[in-house]
Amino acid sequence: MSRTIIISNRLPVQLKINNGNLSAEPSVGGLATGLKSVHREGNGLWIGWTGLTEEDTPKAMEGEIDQALAELNCAKVVLNAEEIDGFYFGFSNRTVWPLFHYFLEYSEFELDFWEAYKRVNQKFADAILEVATDDDIIWVHDYQLMLVPQMVKEKRPNATIGFFLHIPFPSFEIFRTMPWREEVLDGLLGADLLGFHTYDYERHFLSSVRRLKGLEVSFNEIYLENRVIKVDSFPMGIDYKKFHNAAKDSATLSGKDRTDLQIKLDEHKKAAPNTKLIISIDRLDYSKGIAARIKAFEYFLIKNPEYKEKVRLIILAVPSRSNVPQYQLLKKEIDELIGRINGELSTVNWTPIWYFYRSLPFENLIDLYTKCDIAWLTPLRDGMNLVAKEFVACRTDQSGVLILSEMAGSAYEMNEALLINPNNFEEQAAALKEAINMPLEEQKNRNKLLQQRLERYNVEFWANEFMTALKDQQNDENVYVSQKVNDTILNEFSNAYKAANKRLLFLDYDGTLAGFHKDPQKASPDEELYELLDQLHNQENTELFLISGRDKETFTKWFLPKKYNMIVEHGVWISRNGEPFKLLEQVKGEWMEKIRPVLESFVDRTPGSFIEEKNYSLAWHYRNTDPDFGEKRATQLNTVLTSLIGNDDISVLNGNKVMEVKSSNVNKGRASVRMYGEADYDFVFAIGDDWTDEFMFQELPDSAITVKVGPKKTHAKYHVEGTKKVREVLKRFI
Ligand code: ADP
Ligand code: G6P
Numbered sequence: 001m002s003r004t005i006i007i008s009n010r011l012p013v014q015l016k017i018n019n020g021n022l023s024a025e026p027s028v029g030g031l032a033t034g035l036k037s038v039h040r041e042g043n044g045l046w047i048g049w050t051g052l053t054e055e056d057t058p059k060a061m062e063g064e065i066d067q068a069l070a071e072l073n074c075a076k077v078v079l080n081a082e083e084i085d086g087f088y089f090g091f092s093n094r095t096v097w098p099l100f101h102y103f104l105e106y107s108e109f110e111l112d113f114w115e116a117y118k119r120v121n122q123k124f125a126d127a128i129l130e131v132a133t134d135d136d137i138i139w140v141h142d143y144q145l146m147l148v149p150q151m152v153k154e155k156r157p158n159a160t161i162g163f164f165l166h167i168p169f170p171s172f173e174i175f176r177t178m179p180w181r182e183e184v185l186d187g188l189l190g191a192d193l194l195g196f197h198t199y200d201y202e203r204h205f206l207s208s209v210r211r212l213k214g215l216e217v218s219f220n221e222i223y224l225e226n227r228v229i230k231v232d233s234f235p236m237g238i239d240y241k242k243f244h245n246a247a248k249d250s251a252t253l254s255g256k257d258r259t260d261l262q263i264k265l266d267e268h269k270k271a272a273p274n275t276k277l278i279i280s281i282d283r284l285d286y287s288k289g290i291a292a293r294i295k296a297f298e299y300f301l302i303k304n305p306e307y308k309e310k311v312r313l314i315i316l317a318v319p320s321r322s323n324v325p326q327y328q329l330l331k332k333e334i335d336e337l338i339g340r341i342n343g344e345l346s347t348v349n350w351t352p353i354w355y356f357y358r359s360l361p362f363e364n365l366i367d368l369y370t371k372c373d374i375a376w377l378t379p380l381r382d383g384m385n386l387v388a389k390e391f392v393a394c395r396t397d398q399s400g401v402l403i404l405s406e407m408a409g410s411a412y413e414m415n416e417a418l419l420i421n422p423n424n425f426e427e428q429a430a431a432l433k434e435a436i437n438m439p440l441e442e443q444k445n446r447n448k449l450l451q452q453r454l455e456r457y458n459v460e461f462w463a464n465e466f467m468t469a470l471k472d473q474q475n476d477e478n479v480y481v482s483q484k485v486n487d488t489i490l491n492e493f494s495n496a497y498k499a500a501n502k503r504l505l506f507l508d509y510d511g512t513l514a515g516f517h518k519d520p521q522k523a524s525p526d527e528e529l530y531e532l533l534d535q536l537h538n539q540e541n542t543e544l545f546l547i548s549g550r551d552k553e554t555f556t557k558w559f560l561p562k563k564y565n566m567i568v569e570h571g572v573w574i575s576r577n578g579e580p581f582k583l584l585e586q587v588k589g590e591w592m593e594k595i596r597p598v599l600e601s602f603v604d605r606t607p608g609s610f611i612e613e614k615n616y617s618l619a620w621h622y623r624n625t626d627p628d629f630g631e632k633r634a635t636q637l638n639t640v641l642t643s644l645i646g647n648d649d650i651s652v653l654n655g656n657k658v659m660e661v662k663s664s665n666v667n668k669g670r671a672s673v674r675m676y677g678e679a680d681y682d683f684v685f686a687i688g689d690d691w692t693d694e695f696m697f698q699e700l701p702d703s704a705i706t707v708k709v710g711p712k713k714t715h716a717k718y719h720v721e722g723t724k725k726v727r728e729v730l731k732r733f734i
Contacts, residue, residue, distance in 0.1 A: 004044035004467070005132055005143040007124060007143035007148065009088065011074050012036040014051035015065060026282060027051075028359055030386045031142055031522050033164045037239040044389055047127050048076045049088075054080040077127045079120065086116025089323045092144040098326070100167050101287040101381040106326050109179050118147060121187070125151035134158045139468060140191065142166045147183070162470040163191035163235070167383040168409070169201040172208045172628075185213055190225065193470045196235045197384045197409040202233045207628045216710070217631065218654075227564030230473045230575040234466050235413055236382070237458040240387045244455075246366045247394035261364045265371040268312075272349075276436050278313045279372035281365070281387045282379070283320035284357065286330050289380040289405065289422045290317060294337045294353070296378070296422075300347055300429040301352060303356040309350040311436065315373065316356045329338060331357075368526045369394035376403045378411030378422040384409040388417070389454050398451070401435035404427075413442060413453060415447040482708060482719045485729065489718065493685075493705060494732040500683030502541050506672050506696060507533075507730075508688030509548040511656055512709050515723050518624050520550075520612065525558055532727060535734045537564050545675060547571075547668050549660060549692055551614040551654075552581040555587055562728065570653075570662060570692060572616045584671060587616045587663040592649050595661050598640060606633045617662035619655075656690040669695030676700060686716075687726060 009030050013024040027033070037073035039046050050065065058080070069076055079087070090113035098106035111458075125148045132138055139162045140148045175181055183207060188194060196202045206217050216223040220231045249611045253262065265277070282288035286662050311665050317334065321327045338355050345352050360368075368374075375391040384586040385408035392402055392414075404410065411419050418431045483489065497503065507513055510523060513533075517523035525533075527653065537544050548558060552575075556569050563578035573581040599611050599620045607625035620637065622630040637659055641652050651664040668688070676684060686696045697706040697715040708714035709726055720726060 002135040002137060004139060005128060006035060006039055006044060006046040006135045006139050006141065007128055007145065008035070008046070008048050008094070009124075009144035011046060011048035011050060011069070011076070013072065013074070013556065014040065015068070017052065017056060017058075017061065020061075020557060021062060022068060024068065024621070025359075026362070026394065028320075030384055034236055034238065034386060035141070035463075037242065038522070039461050041460070044073060045131065046072075047077060047124070047131075048074070049079055050076045054078050075131070075600060077124055077129070079123070083116060083120050083123075084521055085323075086113050087120035088144065089321065091117035091339075093185060093321050093324050095178070096143045096146075097287075097386075099174060100170050102168075102174060103381075104174060104177065106286070107177075107566060110598060114180050117126045119145035121145055122232050124148050124170070128152055129155055132156070133678055136160075137162065137467070139164070139195070139470075147187030148190075148528075150187045150418065153190035156166065158717075160470060160474050161191045162193045162195065163188060164466065165205075165383070166197070166236070168198075168381060169196055169205040169208075170224065171204050172211055174206040175204070176212065180206070182449075185209060187203045189213075189222065189229060191465070192227070192229060193473050194229065194231045195466050195469075196231070197233065197235050198412050199233045201383075201409075202231055203632070204627075206231055206631075210627050221713075223710065223713065230469065234469075235409065235457065236384050236386070237454060237460075237462045238386055238393060239460075240393050240455045241367070241457040241564075243369070243390050243393040243398060246362070250366050250370055251396060251481075259362075259363055259367055261360075261367045261657075262371065265367060270308075276311045276374060277372040278311060278374040278376050278432070278435075279316070279368050279391070280313065280376050280378075281316045281368065282318070282377070284327065284331060284334070285320055286315040286326055287379055287381050289378040289445075291337060292313065292328065292380070292422055293376065293378045293428075294334065295445060295506075296428040297347070297352070297423045298341050299425045300432050303429055304392045304433060307433075308345065308352075309347060311352075311432075312350070312354060313376070314356070314368065314458055315351060316358075316360065316368065316467055318660060319357060331346065334625070338366075365390075366394060370396070370543045374401045374403065374432075375608050376432070376435075378403075378420070378428070379408050380405070380422055382408040382410075382453045386410070390413060392417075392447055392450045393454055395447050395451075398447040399440060400447060401438050401443055402450070403431045414456070414486050446544055453734050457636065481559050482714050482716050485707065485718050485725070487718045490729065490732055493729065496705070497683055497685075497733045500541075502679060503539075503543065503683040504676060504677075504679075504681040504685070505536065505542065505544045506547045506668075506684075506688075506692075506700075506729070507544065507694050508709075509546055509550060511689035512687055512693075512723065513546075516656070521554065529726070530562070532597045532730055532734075533564060534562065536730065537562070543679075543681075545672070547672060547686075547688075547696070549617075549619070549655065549658075551612070556581065567616050567668070567671050567675075569616055569666070570660075570668055571666045572614075572663075574671075584674070585663075585666045586612040587666055588649065589616050589663075591645075591661075592618055595641070595644070595650075598644065599637075599661075606630065612658075616666070617660055619658050619660040621658045622658035648656055653692050655692055662694075667695040668692055669697075669699035672696045673699050687729070720723055 010027045012027055012032050014027050018025045094108045095113055124145055137160045143166050147162050209222055210217045222229040299531050303609045336352050342351050342353055359372055369391050377388050389406050404417040405422045406419045420431045421425050514523050527535055545565045549570050550568050552568045552573045555566050566575045572585055574584040575581045603609050612619040649664055653660040684704035685709040694715050706713040706716035708716035708719040
């Protein structure tokens, strides 16, 4: 039976050994807390690091450790102190973490860190390879393991591998500064599906792939030589029920049954009923903007002295990565800031900031989420931020206000929160004021909407969406798999060709017989091509058709004197034996007047793009635009056109850097099948490079030899790499 194997640096538990006794604590951090619920439900396995070093683990306790982990369906990867230094504290947290969170100045590019990262990633990959079968689904998590997908794929080409990045993927301008940027991309490209929290991270990644690897990217797919990789955004949710129910349960506790923290918070509320409690919970990390938040709080109190003694900020900072110098400095900075502000602003009855530097048990986390009035979360950059979602889930009476940084991934889904720019103190002070004074009714309205969304898009939903996309991706590939043309296949082609009595050939032009050119008019045939086509055209019992989306005027100029058979504009016009073009299909063209202005507006806004006007279709070319920008515009145009068209008479074809609007009843498939029906052909061959050719590949009979120029994902039976190879194939027919 197939299993899901989760692999991440952190396991859901952290093991500790005290005086020879083994104990386990839940891990903190979004990845572990979120995935825990997903893992609990399934029959899977979770592979990761226990938090112990090899040196700290007595050999005699190995069995006990394995047993404890096995009970949680977990297995360990053992790391020694040196590996943890270079891989975890080094490359992961002194190179990647700061860089991906836009703290370029903190990022250290040390060769030793990189070497350790590679070694340890290989260790994780080996741990997977040891236990996984081809039926299993392998789900690799986060920035510590970016090389693992490729390391596994290399040894197990048939493995199904998903990868999810829990932190931001930075813009190309940032990512390109990393010396090992291509190796990192290669590592990630071993996956079949890559997931990010937001569309922005996804497009940053695709942009780096396009620019650094020069790979073809179409919408959210990356075309490799032998596979297609899908990239998508899946905003991670929380275990909504767990938090909501825990909050409900905690509300029922009374008297002595309450936790110590609850008692303390209740006492505070009783003593100062009009005071608002503001909570902020994060790992102690510079990306969380804790120091700036404290300064913003000071700014708020100085600017609005009437709130002194009326608000209190509770800061819970969970110790994290304390061997990394930046984290030590931050700890010091925060200690000093809080000390100074409390020293300067406290009164006999009031301390503005309560500060906890520790990891609290789950029940206390719930106490804070439920007893405080406002959650104030101001990361300077955060992949998602689950704390924001947990706070809202715990507001069982729908009271409470969330102030959230717009730099957190979760801000995309939490529009009803008060969204702020963490660098803007003025705005933060205004948001605090608004939160303190927000009428209960408004709080409820906002939280109601947020809760509805969080309840639906919970962590289970997130994992299911990812898994379904991963499985689809595999199935999709099976449908579309084509064989690469090699020498044996070439021989088969030419034997079949020679043995045939009546042959029919369909050859696409752009991207197949000739390469692309910035100006389509300049992509005219060269002498070698004319010679090749002449020879094919002159063969006995052979009907050769050039089949193209081009306009008939260009093909008349280039090929009519040669008397080749031609089908142009995707099947609107036909010419045989040097006769002028005739209509092959009756098509309507009234829609063009309505669509032309839309395309013109896109030309105006997209430098380098232009419209090609054909008799019965309009094409928007964007080959000469900035690649990223062009793709973005193409996606927008597709959306606009699909919503405008809304009927079956017109359709949009997404070609290779061209988007064409044309009548639906015309396509190369329909045209080629018509030609096929005219005689008794026993050898049919079609070759082409883009989506418009897929119609031929799909509609021609099964016996046809269909060849895609470019990636493997196609309805054609075979694929070749480029135009040079196309000519090699055709020469075998002469
Ligand atoms: P990050 O992943 O960067 O740490 P998130 O906000 O996404 O940030 O996730 C933090 C997770 O850690 C949350 O699920 C939260 O419940 C948990 N957590 C935060 N503080 C504590 C704490 N003091 N004790 C236990 N768990 C905590
Ligand atoms: C973030 C990362 C996780 C990491 C967590 C805690 O959520 O995305 O991969 O586990 O922080 O950090 P730590 O370094 O303690 O694992």
